[in-house]
Amino acid sequence: MQILFDSGAKHNPNVETEVNQFLAEVKTREQESNSPIIIYQDGKKGSYYIKCTIPAKVVCNFLDLNARLDPTNDASYRANRELLLKHHTYLRMRTDAEEGREFHDLIVEYSKVYNPGKPLKVWGGQHRSKAIQEALEVKDVSRDHGFRVYFGLGKEQRTDLALVSNTNISVSNDLFDRQLEETLVGTQLREWCVRVGLLNQGEDFPDQASRSERISVQLARTFLVNFFRGEAEGAKLDERELDRHVYEPYLCQSGAFLDPEYEEVIRRLGKGLWDNPQLIQSGKAFALLHQTQRDAVEKGKDIEKRKGFKNKALTASVLTGWSFVAGLLQSHPQRLNNLFQIPKATREFPDPLNAKGMSTFHHDEDEATYRGLGTRSSMKDRQRMAQVFLAKSTSPDTCLDKGLLNKAVSQVRAIRSWKSGYSPL
Amino acid sequence: MASYRDFLDYAESFYSQAKQASELGQGTVAERSLIASLLLSWIAMESFINNMMADFAALPPDMFSLPERALLTEQKLEFMDSGSEAGQFRVSDTPEYRRLEDKILFLVAKFGMGTKLDKGGHLWQSFEAVREKRNQITHPRKSYDMSLILADAEDALEVAKAIIRMVSEKVWGKAIGL
Numbered sequence: 383m384q385i386l387f388d389s390g391a392k393h394n395p396n397v398e399t400e401v402n403q404f405l406a407e408v409k410t411r412e413q414e415s416n417s418p419i420i421i422y423q424d425g426k427k428g429s430y431y432i433k434c435t436i437p438a439k440v441v442c443n444f445l446d447l448n449a450r451l452d453p454t455n456d457a458s459y460r461a462n463r464e465l466l467l468k469h470h471t472y473l474r475m476r477t478d479a480e481e482g483r484e485f486h487d488l489i490v491e492y493s494k495v496y497n498p499g500k501p502l503k504v505w506g507g508q509h510r511s512k513a514i515q516e517a518l519e520v521k522d523v524s525r526d527h528g529f530r531v532y533f534g535l536g537k538e539q540r541t542d543l544a545l546v547s548n549t550n551i552s553v554s555n556d557l558f559d560r561q562l563e564e565t566l567v568g569t570q571l572r573e574w575c576v577r578v579g580l581l582n583q584g585e586d587f588p589d590q591a592s593r594s595e596r597i598s599v600q601l602a603r604t605f606l607v608n609f610f611r612g613e614a615e616g617a618k619l620d621e622r623e624l625d626r627h628v629y630e631p632y633l634c635q636s637g638a639f640l641d642p643e644y645e646e647v648i649r650r651l652g653k654g655l656w657d658n659p660q661l662i663q664s665g666k667a668f669a670l671l672h673q674t675q676r677d678a679v680e681k682g683k684d685i686e687k688r689k690g691f692k693n694k695a696l697t698a699s700v701l702t703g704w705s706f707v708a709g710l711l712q713s714h715p716q717r718l719n720n721l722f723q724i725p726k727a728t729r730e731f732p733d734p735l736n737a738k739g740m741s742t743f744h745h746d747e748d749e750a751t752y753r754g755l756g757t758r759s760s761m762k763d764r765q766r767m768a769q770v771f772l773a774k775s776t777s778p779d780t781c782l783d784k785g786l787l788n789k790a791v792s793q794v795r796a797i798r799s800w801k802s803g804y805s806p807l
Numbered sequence: 808m809a810s811y812r813d814f815l816d817y818a819e820s821f822y823s824q825a826k827q828a829s830e831l832g833q834g835t836v837a838e839r840s841l842i843a844s845l846l847l848s849w850i851a852m853e854s855f856i857n858n859m860m861a862d863f864a865a866l867p868p869d870m871f872s873l874p875e876r877a878l879l880t881e882q883k884l885e886f887m888d889s890g891s892e893a894g895q896f897r898v899s900d901t902p903e904y905r906r907l908e909d910k911i912l913f914l915v916a917k918f919g920m921g922t923k924l925d926k927g928g929h930l931w932q933s934f935e936a937v938r939e940k941r942n943q944i945t946h947p948r949k950s951y952d953m954s955l956i957l958a959d960a961e962d963a964l965e966v967a968k969a970i971i972r973m974v975s976e977k978v979w980g981k982a983i984g985l
Contacts, residue, residue, distance in 0.1 A: 625867055746858050747979060750812060792865035799918045799978050800866065 384418035391423035397430040400533040404492045407501070408444055411435040411526055421533075429539040431532045439524040442515045445490070446500035447508050451541060451564045453495040464589055465512060472509050479517035479525075485510045486528035489547045491535055502531070505540075506547025541565035545638055555636040557589040559599035566640055567648060570656045575602050578665030580672070595693055600636040603644040604698070605668070605705040607632050609661055610647055612709025621714060625772060628797045629710065631702035631764040664708040667722040671695050671704070674724050675735050682732035690757070691737035698759030700735065703767025707775065717775040725774060726781040736782040743784075745791050755787060769794045811858075811971060814851035815985065818844045818967070822960045829957060841955040842944055848963035849907075849941045855971045856910050859978060863918075873898060878913055881905055908938070911974060919977040930969055937963045 385401055387393050401421060405413060412419055412434050423430050447465070466472055479485070489506030504511050510527075517523040532543060544561050563571055575581040580597045587602070588594030597605075608631050615629065634641035648655060655661070672695035679685055679692040694700055704721075711718035725734040741754035756767055769790040774780050809817075825840035863871070864879040873896050877884040883903040887893050915924045925931060940959055943951045968985045975983045 622867075626870070744810065746811060746855055747975070747981075747983065749984065788861075789865045792862035795979070796862040796866050799863075799980075800870070802920060802980060 383413055383416065386418050386420050388420050388422045390425065391421055391430065394430060394534070397421060397533050400492060401432060404501075404531060404533070408436060409440055411437070424539075427539045427542045429532055429535055429543065431530050433528070433530055435526045435528055437524050437526050438514050438518045441502065441527065441529070442518050444500055444502040445511050445515065446497050446503045447511060448497070449491065449503035449505055449544075450496060451544065451561055452537065453493060455569070465508060467512070472513065475509055475513040476516055479510075479513040480521045480523055482523060482525055484525045484527055485514065488527060488529050489532070489543065490529055491532045491540065491543070493535075502529075505532075505543050537565055554590045554592075555638075556587070556591045556598050556600065558637050559603075560587050560589060562638070562640055563587075563599050563603075571599065571602050571606075574606075574656050574662075574665065578662055579669035580665065595689065595696075597696055598636075600634050601696060601698065601701050603634040603641060604632065604702055605665070606655070606661065607634055607641070607643045607647055608702050608705035609664055609709040610651075611643075612706040613660075613712045614709075616710035616713045619710075619713075621717075624710070624714065624717070625776075625793070626797065628765050628794050628801075629706055629768045629772075630761065631699075631706040631768050633698055633702055633759055633764065660712055664705065668695065668701075668704055668708070671724055671734065675733055675737070678727060678733035679737070685732050685738065688737075690741075691733065694733070694735045694737045694740070694756060697756050699763035699767045700756045702759075702764045703769075704771050706764075706768050707771040710772070711775060720778045720780070721771060721775040723778045726779055728781055728783065730783070731781075734782070736787075739782065739784055739787060743787050743791070745795065747795060755791070766791050766794050809854075811851045811855040812985075814847050814854055815964070815967065818847035818851060818960075818964055821847060822957075822964060825960060826957060837957075838955060841957065841960045844960040845937070845940060845955065845963045846944060848960070848967040849937070852967045852970050853907055856907060856914070856974065859914060859974065860910055875913075875917070877903070878905060878910070908934070911970065914974055915977050920980070922977055930966070930973065933962060933966045934970060937966045 383405065385398060385405075387398075398421070401419065405419065410419075419432050419434065421430055421432055475483075485507065487507070488504070488510060490502040490504050492501055493503055494501045514525075514527060532539075535543065541561060545558060572581065572586060575587075575597060576583055576585070580602065581587070585596065587599045588596050591598035591600070611632055612629070616624075619627070632643055634644050651658070672693075675695050676692050679687060685691060690697070695704070707721060708718070711721055725736075727734055731737075731739055735756070737756070740756040743755040744752055755763065755770070757763070770782065770787060773786050773790040773793070774782065780786060821840045821844035825837045825844060828834075828836035828840060860879050860881075864876075868876060871879065873884060877898045880898060881902055881904050883899045883901040884896055885899045885901070887895050887897055912924060915922065937959075940955070940963065943953050944955075947953060972982055972985065975981060
C-alpha cells in the first residue's frame with residue numbers, strides 16, 4: 383500500500399513508521415481499495431495526520447474516550463468534558479447512528495503510550511464515537527466513518543488539537559482552562575486544591591463550573607493570584623492605612639489562553655509556590671469557610687436551600703475579595719487571625735456569609751436592577767467584598783450582619799469620593 | 808427599609824392620585840394627596856443625603872476634622888471641662904440634627920471636586936421654594952395660607968430629582984438614572 387507525504391508536509395520517517403503500524407493494526411477502507419494514504423501536516427503546529435475511512439465494527443474496539451493530555455503522567459486525568467449521555471443532542475446522535483448515519487471528521491490520536499489496547503485516543507467527536515459504539519453494540523449497525531488520525535504529537539500539539547477540536551463543539555471555557563492548566567503548568571494546582579480541602583481526593587476541576595458545585599480552575603488560579611497581589615500591597619501599608627484604600631481584587635481570564643497574571647506568579651515563585659505555608663494556611667481557612675457555609679445552608683432551618691447560597695464562598699466576588707484580603711493581612715497577623723475566624727451566625731441568619739442579607743443588599747448608587755452583594759464578578763462587587771472581609775477582620779467575633787455590610791460598602795463609596803474630590807479645610 | 812427611589816415612587820403615585828382627584832372635583836382627596844406627595848419628595852432628598860453622609864461617617868474618624876465629623880454623624884460637638892479629655896473638644900453621643908440644605912452645602916463643598924453650589928441659581932431657588940412649602944406643611948400655623956396646587960407637588964418632585972442628580976454628579980462623579 384502506498385503512503386505519500388502531501389506537498390505541504392515535510393517528510394518524516396518516524397511518522398511514516400507510525401502510520402505503517404497503524405495501518406497494520408486498523409484496517410481502513412483505503413487499504414481494501416488499495417488507495418494511497420496521504421500524510422498531511424498542519425501548517426500552524428506542524429502536527430502530522432492522515433484522513434481515512436474505517437467501518438464501525440473495526441474501529442469501535444480501538445477507540446479510547448479517556449484521552450489524556452500528558453500520556454506519561456498517571457496523575458493526568460481525563461482531559462475531555464464529561465459525556466452527556468442524557469443530553470437531547472446526544473440522544474439524537476445515537477438514534478441517527480442506529481439508523482445508519484455516517485459521521486465524518488472524527489479527530490483521534492494514534493498512541494500506545496497508555497491503554498495500548500485502545501490506541502485511538504478521541505480528541506474531537508467523543509459523543510459521536512460513543513453513539514457509533516452504542517449503535518454497534520445495541521443494534522449491530524456498522525457504517526463507515528471518516529477519521530483524521532494524528533501521529534507523533536508533542537504536548538503542545540496535543541493541547542492545541544484538544545482546544546481546536548473542542549472549539550468546534552462550543553464547550554465551556556472551564557474545559558479549556560482545565561486542559562491548558564494540565565499541559566502548560568501541570569497537576570500542581572489541582573493537587574494544591576486537594577491539599578487545602580477545596581477539592582476531594584481524586585476529584586478534578588469541573589468542565590462546566592456553572593453546573594458544578596466545585597471550585598473551577600479559573601477560581602483556583604484567581605485565589606492564588608489575589609493572595610500574592612494582596613500580600614505585596616499589605617506589606618507596603620501600616621495598620622492605620624489598611625482601611626483607607628479601595629482594593630482591586632483580580633479575576634483571572636478564562637479560556638484559550640493562560641491568564642498572564644497567573645503565569646507571572648508561577649514564573650516568579652517557581653515550585654516553591656505550591657508549598658508556600660501562608661498560602662496553604664489561607665487556602666485551608668477559605669475551604670473551611672466554604673464548607674461551613676455549605677453545611678449551614680444544607681442543615682439550617684431558616685434558610686432557603688439555594689445553590690447560590692450554599693456555594694456563596696465560590697462566587698467570583700466573594701472568593702476574590704477574601705483571597706486578596708488574606709494576602710493583604712499577611713503583614714498584619716492579628717487582623718489575619720480575625721479574618722480566619724468563621725463569621726458568627728445569628729438567629730437572624732444561620733449561615734456565616736449571610737447569603738440572604740447579601741442578596742438583598744442595595745446601596746443608593748446602585749441601579750434598581752442590582753442583584754445584591756456577592757452575586758456578580760464585576761470590579762465594583764469585588765471591591766465591595768474585599769472591604770466586607772477587611773471590615774470583618776477588625777475583630778474576631780464579627781458577623782456579616784446588615785450593619786457590617788452597610789459600613790463596608792459605604793467605605794468603598796466614600797473612599798472613592800474622598801480620593802477624587804476631597805477639599806481639606 | 809425604603810430607599811430614596813421608593814420615596815420618589817410614592818411621591819409620584821400620590822401626585823397622580825391628586826391629579827385624578829382634582830379632575831373629578833374631589834378637593835379634599837386632592838389636597839391630602841398633594842401634601843403626601845410633597846412631603847415624600849422631601850423625604851426622598853433627605854434619605855439620599857443622609858445615606859451619603861453615612862457613607863463618609865463610616866470612614867476612619869481621623870480622616871475628618873471634629874466639626875466635620877460632628878456634622879456627618881449629626882452629633883453635638885462639645886467642649887470637655889472635666890475628666891481626662893478636659894480642655895478638648897469631642898463629638899458627643901447627643902444628637903444634633905442639621906438642616907438638609909447645610910448637609911447638601913457641606914457635601915458639595917467637600918467632595919464636589921472644586922465646584923461650587925450656585926445659591927442664586929434656578930435650582931437652589933426652586934429648592935428653597937419647596938422647602939418653604941414643606942415647612943408650612945410640617946409646622947402649620949393659622950397665619951399661613953397652606954393652599955397647595957398641583958404645580959407645588961410637581962415642582963417638589965422635579966426639585967428632589969434634580970438635587971439628587973446634582974449631588975451624585977458632584978460627589979460621586981456620575982449621574983444616577985431616575
